Amino acid sequence: MIDYLDKIKHKKVLVTGGLGFVGHNLVNTLLDTFNCEITVVDNCLNSSPDILGENLSKITFINTDVLNIEAYQEVLNNANYIFHLACVQIAASSKNAEYDLEVNALSTLRILEYFKKNPSGNLEKFIYTSSASVYGSSTNLPLNELSYPQVLSNYAATKLLGENFTMIYGKNYGIPVTSVRYSNVYGYGQSPKNPYCGVLGKFIDSALNGKELPVIGDGEQTRDYTFVTDAVQATIIAAVHPMAINDVFNIGTGVEISVIRLAELIKEIIPSIHITRLPERDIDNIRRRVVDIEKIHQKLNWTPIINIKKGIEETINWYKSNLINSKD
């Protein structure tokens, strides 16, 4: 595997949405571990360049909407790897449905059309970051990549469309592509103010700020929580591995964890916290979800390293050092 990872060293990389939660972790790894020459395209919709700290001065930052490809056309021409992460998150997706469609799907189509019309000898891989949300209400757990998508939200629909465009342009026009489907990523650098921060980030933020942990419904809703360093590592492997070409991979842990279990794990570390109950909400009405990671394990030899207990500890420590006085 090490040989494949070497492929990305010193390469020219474009990261759209590179100031976001996963994006800035990816940028930091590509810089610090692989010495890549990085351009970030981000319109700061729900993020800020400050998140990159000292690394901001080591990248080229283009503050523009990802739809505005004229503003970064030159970068497209030169890029060896493109990680397309810019997105409208699930919590915002139905509020501005057309913009959600534009950012999650149309921007993908625009970039792929650009390469169809202007084939680039430089491009080694276009990576689309999809979501386990595309499985929707599919109940065939654990969800493998062939599980039939039964989408339940605008976000899932537009992420699936972006992924479908990616695969179509890979197969029909010879653009080297891979799509990865993340399952509930958490960890370093996830702002609890981000509406898609997810239950874990919000719980930890509440716990550290002396607030109650609100468990929605009976707390038996399950998800597969992926630590961000694992998600980043898997994404880079999917970019460089020759067996990943024109294919879709789940990125998760294969472990199903309930919301109440998350709260209990946090309570083991911070015993003073109180757990309360709230009524059900309707933005992500899926009772159980866990992904099958056998494909990425078998084809790309990737397995997650951080289990949920360790991941929660790491996240608590990060929040303590960085967000302890966060309000709301």
Ligand SMILES: NC(=O)c1ccc[n+]([C@@H]2O[C@H](COP(=O)([O-])OP(=O)(O)OC[C@H]3O[C@@H](n4cnc5c(N)ncnc54)[C@H](O)[C@@H]3O)[C@@H](O)[C@H]2O)c1
């Ligand atoms: N975080 C998760 O648990 C998770 C799960 C499944 C899939 N994903 C996917 O992974 C990718 C990264 O997710 P994240 O959690 O880092 O999201 P995020 O919301 O933290 O980051 C998204 C970034 O995209 C930028 N952006 C939004 N609209 C833009 C536009 N029109 N032009 C330019 N930039 C724009 C935002 O400013 C932000 O910096 C997304 O594609 C998302 O769909 C994430």
